[in-house]
Amino acid sequence: MIITSTPDLNWRSLVMRKMRPSATSLVLSLGLALSLSFDAHLTWAADDGADRVEEADMAESAPPGEGDPHLDVFSETAYPSATQCAPCHEKIYDEWRSSSHAYAAISPVFHKFEQTINTLAPTINTFCVRCHMSVGTALGEPREMPLWERAQVSREGVTCISCHRVDTAYGKVNGERRIIPGDIHDPMYGNIGGDGVAEVVENSGFYKVATSEEERGVPIHNKGIKFAQIDKSEFCVSCHQVAVNIGIKLEVVWDQYRASPAAAEGVTCQQCHMSKTPGVATGYEEGPIADINGEVVNENRVHHNHAFAGPGYPIAHPGVFPHNPDAETWPMQDWLKFDYRSGWGDPDWEDAYEDAVEAGERQEIAFPEAWEFRIDREDARAVIEDNLEKIEEKKELRRQVMENGSKVEGPFFTSDKAAGESLSFYYTVTNTNPGHNLPSGSLGAQPEVWLNVALIDPDGKNVWESGYVDQYGDMADLHSYDVRDGTIPHDDQLFNLQTKFLTTNVKGTDREMYLPVNVDLDQLPFLRPPAQPVTVMNHPPFARMEGRSLPPLSSRDAEYSVPGDLLTKPGKYKLAVRMRSRAEPIYFMKFIGATTEMEQAMNEWMLDYHAYTVEFEVQ
Template sequence: MNKFGSSFFAAIFALSMLSIACVASAERNPIELTSGTGAHLDILMEDEFPSATKCAMCHQKVFWEWASSNHAYASVSPMFHKFEQAVNALTDGTMGTFCTRCHQQVGTQKGEPRELPLWDRSIVAREGITCITCHRVNAQFGKVNGERHINPGTIYDPVYNTGDSGDNFPEVIENQEEYRISNTPGKPGTPIHGGVSVFEQIGTSEFCVSCHQVKVNLGIKLEVVWEQYRDSPAFRKGVTCQDCHMGKIPGEAKGYDKWPTAIVNGRVVGDLDKKHSNHAFYGPGYPIAHPGIFPFNPRALRWSIKEWLTFDYRAAWGDADWEEKLKRGEVDSPEFPDTWADPEDRLWARHIVKQNQKLLVDKKLDRKAVMENGSRIDGPFFDGDTPQVGKPLNIRFRVTNVDEGHNLPSGSLGAQPEIWMNVAVLDPDGERIFESGYVDSYGDMADIHSLDVAAGKIAYDEQLVNFQTKFLTTNIKGTDREMYLPVNFDVDQKPFLRPSAVPTSVQNHPPLVRMEGRSIPPLGWRDAKYKVPAEKMTKKGTYKILARMRSRAEPLYFMKFVGATQDMERSINEWMLDIHPYAVEFEVK
């Protein structure tokens, strides 16, 4: 599925590349790794870890697919930063770089401190899982909890890819003047890599293992999608992660798009029908960052992250009509920060925000396609007697994971991700007589973690069907309890996550912490059963059942626990997804 045509790239890319060279040096915040090295070492390190903006000069389509991907978002995610800091604070720093070595691998390898704010990091570190994170790796790491190594090298050093990726590279090198490129420093032309070396593992599922199958130091697994895949029908058929997450249909192994290897200074390199792996990396995740900061847009580098955070994108700042009214005094003037005092800057910033929001529209469509292509809801089925007045109504839905590759939902991470059933029954007058899967005033399910349930504001949802995995922790008092982090909070004032004295392979989990999986395995199903009380069935006539699954990346109670901002909470709910929503009418006699 080609998300953008060539005209889109020409319009956006030509303009955006103009700003890269002039803003890159001003935006970069040097990280002095040792005393006395200064900016010279930083420049060298930047050169040894090229930014995606350099690759974008010839691989425009790949760049813009990646720009709104979860890989590009890995380092930017405000929830990642809140989560990571909370865990390190709770465990007195004993988690170390466990999170950053996947989310910010380049920065970690460069020696940037774990706690360094995003705005103080190098640009390439902000890019998260950037081009070189995969294409400058030529070692098979396996289950290493993210402890991988990127081969340092300038833009002129080789990259690594599957066997046929470099077939047309010799043609470009032999005609450097025609393509206006340079493969050595000091020569005029667009700088390109010095070659394409074969590394076949990059095209296999095994390449994904190092970050998508990890466990913390006490032995609890936080990412288990690789284990799910290894035990799946897809693995036995030879279907890879890339087939579903980089193909032409989100979430389905139905082939790949076609696109040339590169477009170098307007000249097409390679066959137009060449296999194209979509670097949007389809998945259920979504961004809640400021749209001036993400998607990754080279034009946005004109302003720093701190400056972007002061641009009120939810207001009308930079909207042409609003700015004209402001100029005429027809609307009240906000107290603009100094950065945004100039209306021309606001207009330009709004243009960038709108451009990024268009990219996010495509991301939303891909996300919905992934979730609906991988699941099915059947029903309602009425178990027992025909629906009658004065008798309880027993309803059943069957939720099937039609994905052959991993569970629904996949991964784990305890508190995330959330998928649950929401079912409501309306009587002949349209009155809602039953609902399960409703949310509280914050947007959380009405389970034991709901703040409104705890405050007595809403009823506990006794019939909730929730596929979210939970951590179970044993504390000083009471039995196991559900928690959203694998930390025994009651045990010590400063919890210290220690490796287990007993091999976790014996118990399959460390002592005092385990996981309660509720997800559905590949091609498996689970019944969602509901009972409407007899006292609610008081009218004859046509009733209606509304059903859907709902999906969200984070629960609000967890976001509050780690100190999320109100805008983060608002954004997480704005991206909440309804999966397979439908309605069915039935008669009650």
């Protein structure tokens, strides 16, 4: 039996169609403006920029005067932006700006999902944005306020002060945490007592810092206060253990952690997700706590990585995310009209475009006003390239987290390997993470982890496969559009760790559903709060959780059987396997009203890992 790395195989998986965007009607009402503004950015397949610009034009903001002109001024005074922390904490800012925390307010999927939830349960209101836009909630911004009208610090999602301006130990409060208001000079809270800050303040002239608005220099907070909970797992509970209005636990990672081997050993969330090895408690890096005008402070302090390594990923326009101070030169609406995929701003593309226009080989593009001049497009391209580089770093962290937290072994054969006879075998999938289930996190957002296995015969033909996807990129399970249409077979042997729900139909039977919505009870699905305390039943009425995830350090066998009529000849066969991971299923994205551009970006981030091939002889 020969094990090799997986070659470029012709997987039977139906290749996802190149999704050309349609001119989506963007309805700027009920808060949909907040999310639909991102729809125009992801892919313009056509080569004519005019169509792309027309589509992006539909993402304009509300008429002037509807936003509060004092919002940014007040927010910077009471709630400092991460950009104000960056001059002294550049390394931390650079790690944070591409993190899932920084993405919390930007995510177009979040806005689509949040609007859908508010449509299904109109009393939820600011429930979701309390975590995703904590500062915006503190500022009193309406839930449905378009992102481009919000304060900069609100658009930063889980920003610096979301954690470092909290002085109260909270528990399961569903995101209801108070952020202490105060300008940049007021105290910050951390896991150290503030000796470094005290030194800098005492020698403010040497470090060239400003300790008040009356002084010149880099603005600095005057005090650092130790907050005992900030480096404990309990600090994460308020946003990472959340129950929605009907009593279903949307975020479950805290409950899983509390019963885990990691918790028993005293290993915290921070020790894995902020360590020097993504997802593994191997200790922290060391480095200066701050770098102020070239002068380092506390050079060998423990450094907590604020990238917060995890499985999440962004699908927003790279001019909008990752956060980049240089991107603030242009409003968000202008970024959404910048067609980075076609190559705008790249010198080679610009030269080729100008030559083609001059030669009469193509029509001129009706560039948006903000991008009319080449120099502006090239400046914007520099921001795009910097952000795309950060996104690649994010991809690598994600890959390491998924590989470090799991293991695949096999195949282990349980039958004879003979031509014309059925072939039975299994793989063992292990969750090597001692802290929580695989996958974990938000069940409402449906994180997917599944096994894809293919059998290749001696002629190199793919004769059998499980874990294949349909034309949209979904697994061939009960929710696949193609399975329901009968265009591809149901994958009866699918090994899928995705958690779903069982909801009650009108006549009392159950159906599998990806949200706890009783769609058969009403023409309009509605999330109904229970009539009695959830604790009486231990789950909401008419909805139960169908857990499939792997608990910490546990294993599960993925068993397969290949019919004998597919093994038609003796010789050398290959079994290729890979784990696959994606944040959202496409049928879920269709349910929340996502665009084809969003679906394509979601599929582009699909991760393949633990991929390898085994060769064996069939007699």
